[in-house]
Amino acid sequence: MKAYILAAGYATRLYPLTRDRPKPLLEVGGRPLLSHTLDRLRALPELDEIIVIGNHRFHDVFQSWADGVDSPAPLRVLDDGSMSDDDKLGAIGDLAFALQEAPPANGEDLLVLAGDNWLGFELAPLYDAYREQVNRTLLTVRDLGAVPDGPSPYNEVTTDGKFRVVRFREKPETPSTALVAIAVYFFPPTIPALLGFYLEHGGNPDAPGRFIEWLVQHAPVHCHGFDGEWLDIGSHETLARAREILGDPEQETETPP
Numbered sequence: 001m002k003a004y005i006l007a008a009g010y011a012t013r014l015y016p017l018t019r020d021r022p023k024p025l026l027e028v029g030g031r032p033l034l035s036h037t038l039d040r041l042r043a044l045p046e047l048d049e050i051i052v053i054g055n056h057r058f059h060d061v062f063q064s065w066a067d068g069v070d071s072p073a074p075l076r077v078l079d080d081g082s083m084s085d086d087d088k089l090g091a092i093g094d095l096a097f098a099l100q101e102a103p104p105a106n107g108e109d110l111l112v113l114a115g116d117n118w119l120g121f122e123l124a125p126l127y128d129a130y131r132e133q134v135n136r137t138l139l140t141v142r143d144l145g146a147v148p149d150g151p152s153p154y155n156e157v158t159t160d161g162k163f164r165v166v167r168f169r170e171k172p173e174t175p176s177t178a179l180v181a182i183a184v185y186f187f188p189p190t191i192p193a194l195l196g197f198y199l200e201h202g203g204n205p206d207a208p209g210r211f212i213e214w215l216v217q218h219a220p221v222h223c224h225g226f227d228g229e230w231l232d233i234g235s236h237e238t239l240a241r242a243r244e245i246l247g248d249p250e251q252e253t254e255t256p257p
């Protein structure tokens with residue numbers, strides 16, 4: 001299995017913290033966020049390479065981190081060539097780029113994660129659930145407990161009452177379920193070809209959820225829940241929350257001027 005970590009965004013909502021360093025390398029618990037992600041990957045015994053997709057603006061920063069970190073598998077940093085939000089490839093565009101630059105071996109599974117997520121749960125149970133479903137994508141899902149009142153800031157996952165996903169909607173205006181997927185996806189070897197087809201036919205290259213929405217209509221997709229904390233570090237508030245959980249609430253979290 002290869003792990004692809006999407007880390008090429010510019011996180012303008014976290015300025016000024018992210019003017020000079022990428023969001024996935026902001027520190028929580030005294031360590032870069034990506035280092036915590038590597039800890040989670042350590043529990044996957046079949047992992048043979050980790051690919052971090054970064055941008056050109058922060059390539060040297062990412063490479064310096066990669067050169068000094070204790071990785072559970074060979075670690076490679078890719079430069080997608082972008083310098084700002086204006087010329088970024090988008091998350092799905094970056095994944096397509098990475099699949100060309102560092103393609104999986106024939107028959108090799110893929111794990112795709114967002115580099116700005118803090119995962120307070122183990123990946124091994126999800127991998128076991130994925131292995132039970134041969135050649136089927138596995139989404140990592142969480143039940144919010146209540147259907148959002150108004151437009152959802154996340155997505156909406158509808159199942160057949162078991163584990164098969166029958167509908168997926170990205171940020172629906174009127175959500176009808178409380179089940180949402182986070183950016184931890186286990187993909188079978190058929191995905192690179194499907195991703196290429198999706199982009200060639202005008203698929204949105206930015207939001208991963210748009211690809212998942214399309215994928216549910218074209219291939220079997222299953223889901224599995226997780227136990228534990230999870231935070232999408234998209235704001236100063238969620239960054240402060242992650243630092244509080246990991247024991248460094250006094251660490252500075254600047255706010256934009």
